[in-house]
Amino acid sequence: MSTPPLEDKTIAELREIAARYPEPRSGLLPMLHLVQSAQGRITPEGIEACAAILEISAAEVNGVATFYTMYKRHGVGDFHVGVCTNTLCAVMGGDAIFERLKDHLEIGNDEVAVQRQGDSRTVSLEHIECNAACDYAPVVMVNWEFMDNQTPDSAVQMVEALRAGHEVRSTRGPRLCTWREAERVLAGFPDGRVDEGPSAGPASLAGLEIARQRGWTAPEPGATPAVEAKESDA
Amino acid sequence: MSDVLTPVLTDIWDAEQSWKLATYAARGGYDALDVAFAMSPDDVITAVKDSGLRGRGGAGFPTGMKWSFIPQDNPKPKYLVVNADESEPGTCKDIPLMMGNPHVLVEGVILSSYAIRANKAFIYIRGEVVHVIRRVQAAVAEAYAAGHLGTGLNGKGIHDSGYNLDIVVHAGAGAYICGEETALLEGLEGRRGQPRLRPPFPAVAGLYASPTVINNVESIASVPAIVKNGAAWFGSMGTEKSKGHGIFSLSGHVQKPGQYEAPLGITLRELLDLAGGVREGHQLKFWTPGGSSTPLLTAEHLDVPLDFEGVGAAGSMLGTRALQIFDETVCVVRAVLRWTEFYKHESCGKCTPCREGTWWLVQALTRLENGQGSEADLDQLLDQCDNILGRSFCALGDGATSPVSSSVQHFREEYLAHLAHGGCPFDPARSTAWSGTEVSA
Numbered sequence A: 001m002s003t004p005p006l007e008d009k010t011i012a013e014l015r016e017i018a019a020r021y022p023e024p025r026s027g028l029l030p031m032l033h034l035v036q037s038a039q040g041r042i043t044p045e046g047i048e049a050c051a052a053i054l055e056i057s058a059a060e061v062n063g064v065a066t067f068y069t070m071y072k073r074h075g076v077g078d079f080h081v082g083v084c085t086n087t088l089c090a091v092m093g094g095d096a097i098f099e100r101l102k103d104h105l106e107i108g109n110d111e112v113a114v115q116r117q118g119d120s121r122t123v124s125l126e127h128i129e130c131n132a133a134c135d136y137a138p139v140v141m142v143n144w145e146f147m148d149n150q151t152p153d154s155a156v157q158m159v160e161a162l163r164a165g166h167e168v169r170s171t172r173g174p175r176l177c178t179w180r181e182a183e184r185v186l187a188g189f190p191d192g193r194v195d196e197g198p199s200a201g202p203a204s205l206a207g208l209e210i211a212r213q214r215g216w217t218a219p220e221p222g223a224t225p226a227v228e229a230k231e232s233d234a
Numbered sequence B: 001m002s003d004v005l006t007p008v009l010t011d012i013w014d015a016e017q018s019w020k021l022a023t024y025a026a027r028g029g030y031d032a033l034d035v036a037f038a039m040s041p042d043d044v045i046t047a048v049k050d051s052g053l054r055g056r057g058g059a060g061f062p063t064g065m066k067w068s069f070i071p072q073d074n075p076k077p078k079y080l081v082v083n084a085d086e087s088e089p090g091t092c093k094d095i096p097l098m099m100g101n102p103h104v105l106v107e108g109v110i111l112s113s114y115a116i117r118a119n120k121a122f123i124y125i126r127g128e129v130v131h132v133i134r135r136v137q138a139a140v141a142e143a144y145a146a147g148h149l150g151t152g153l154n155g156k157g158i159h160d161s162g163y164n165l166d167i168v169v170h171a172g173a174g175a176y177i178c179g180e181e182t183a184l185l186e187g188l189e190g191r192r193g194q195p196r197l198r199p200p201f202p203a204v205a206g207l208y209a210s211p212t213v214i215n216n217v218e219s220i221a222s223v224p225a226i227v228k229n230g231a232a233w234f235g236s237m238g239t240e241k242s243k244g245h246g247i248f249s250l251s252g253h254v255q256k257p258g259q260y261e262a263p264l265g266i267t268l269r270e271l272l273d274l275a276g277g278v279r280e281g282h283q284l285k286f287w288t289p290g291g292s293s294t295p296l297l298t299a300e301h302l303d304v305p306l307d308f309e310g311v312g313a314a315g316s317m318l319g320t321r322a323l324q325i326f327d328e329t330v331c332v333v334r335a336v337l338r339w340t341e342f343y344k345h346e347s348c349g350k351c352t353p354c355r356e357g358t359w360w361l362v363q364a365l366t367r368l369e370n371g372q373g374s375e376a377d378l379d380q381l382l383d384q385c386d387n388i389l390g391r392s393f394c395a396l397g398d399g400a401t402s403p404v405s406s407s408v409q410h411f412r413e414e415y416l417a418h419l420a421h422g423g424c425p426f427d428p429a430r431s432t433a434w435s436g437t438e439v440s441a
């Protein structure tokens, strides 16, 4: 994979991120997300650029970049597939999904699958920790969008659709964009997909549906004074 | 007596485009701002104190009391930081809350910042949830455009109150430890997420060494209804020392996993009853009341009131109300080994008991899961826990011991069965979501 050089526009955006904070260094995490968006990974050039803008050493930036798991030194695919194998998902089938995808893609953890003839997009695979979607187990994330309630078969079909370049939707979110596009959102530059997808998935609504059926609600506010009676109001 | 379920934060989730300002405002959203601006900031703190709200991020510290620790005579700027890192295994409430109802969080941030006299607030969201970040970014932008943030529509403060507030939405980059509040501050300052020594506590010297309040998403999102409906309204739900509503997250081997918003003090028996019970044809074996860092409970504990005191008395912790349900097909050793691998991976490396100890726990558990060793190894496992618990620099290390020691306490026989069997006696295929539905080859 060839790495595009950092453009002036990106440098300007890196400065813009730093300027959001009272102290510029606070921008480092989103700045590194932007480097990944621009260059497909954390590059030496990106590290130098962040260091120069924040007036810290490249070693300090590097120390931060190596601490957080979302930062990748080697590239990932257009679609980065993360299978949750923390206990709850693992038990519910995440282990089986991860094994099946490794077999199917002929790769190990944290690797990019070969782009076959006819594939228009690449995929990479990683096992991930609990992604706060346990009520949809087993969970797979693609470019950090939810693919809820997966099976080994559905996961294989999904990666094949992605490799073929078909449009794939998150089960609880928008049409999937590429990993680099997603990294740009994390850097704080919205992509206009916010209004896609539902308010909530079916599991999120499980309790609310029961409350609606049985007429259960929080207590009526009227039963208690709106503001605690204060002497000054009396 | 309140109803069994009391949707407050979740109430809007079934609305069309519930995340939009128009939807939220049509239900009285942002009305609490004018109520608060008619009060002094100290009176807002008093209202939150009186409500009995306790932190929803796990530890249950009284929220109003935390706010009152901010030294108002300190000339430095004050900051509010929302902890939206939600990474404790099993915990899955803040993410759907921010996806479906981001404006209640934004409104809560405004009210809470006003109370502590902060003019800048940060929402630190774990990076691995892009769509949730989109929804919160958009809610903040909509709130600015409507005059609920910044300097308001007329430059005279929010709703012409003279009070100004800016919010920055900040994406993390993958590190469970950044949920620990001082590690989160390190991350927010652009550093490796390693916890800080306390004292000084963040209330005195937090972000940029300034007075800082750090609260969980659900804690902050609970504030608008308290301000609007009153402390007594909030306190009419829940139990004596654990007041109000909370989101309970059921996952795993239940018929209807999902989010159930109820008064604190509901029991797992009641929740399972609503959720259609444990997976068809199976029985409850073990569960976590509040994520993997809270000691495991069993079917003996079905009637424990799920509030801070009740779960504490049962030998565990309410934590984040992350109820992970495992039936009899699940090997407890396998489950605990996997959680322990997680803690080992996420240990930030700052202190030896946790860095080395979690490594040793994984070695010992792996041997036991493979049926190697003797009963003496079990005692060694508990010794290792003793060397971590209470000796670690932060609560990650302590939490890592919870599943290990509680599983030995409740399931010693099962560990021994691994030794007798020369390996794991369970078939993992029987635990999967699709088990029983597959055609065998």
Ligand SMILES: Cc1cc2nc3c(=O)[nH]c(=O)nc-3n(C[C@H](O)[C@H](O)[C@H](O)COP(=O)(O)O)c2cc1C
Pocket (backbone or CB within 6 Å): B054, B055, B056, B057, B058, B059, B060, B061, B063, B083, B084, B085, B086, B087, B088, B176, B177, B178, B179, B180, B181, B182, B214, B215, B216, B217, B219, B220, B394, B395, B396
């Ligand atoms: C390892 C570790 C991870 C934590 N993760 C979170 C988290 O993801 N979200 C959260 O709100 N609190 C988390 N906490 C608790 C915070 O340190 C802090 O107590 C909490 O954010 C305070 O907010 P509250 O008083 O509103 O609950 C974590 C604590 C530890 C030790």
Ligand code: SF4
Pocket (backbone or CB within 6 Å): B177, B195, B346, B347, B348, B349, B350, B351, B352, B354, B355, B392, B393, B394, B395, B396, B397, B398
């Ligand atoms: S207990 Fe673990 S996570 Fe906490 S400071 Fe020590 S090494 Fe880091």
Ligand code: FES
Pocket (backbone or CB within 6 Å): A084, A085, A086, A087, A088, A089, A090, A129, A130, A131, A132, A133, A134, A137, A139, B089, B090, B091
């Ligand atoms: S364990 Fe997989 S999302 Fe929580």
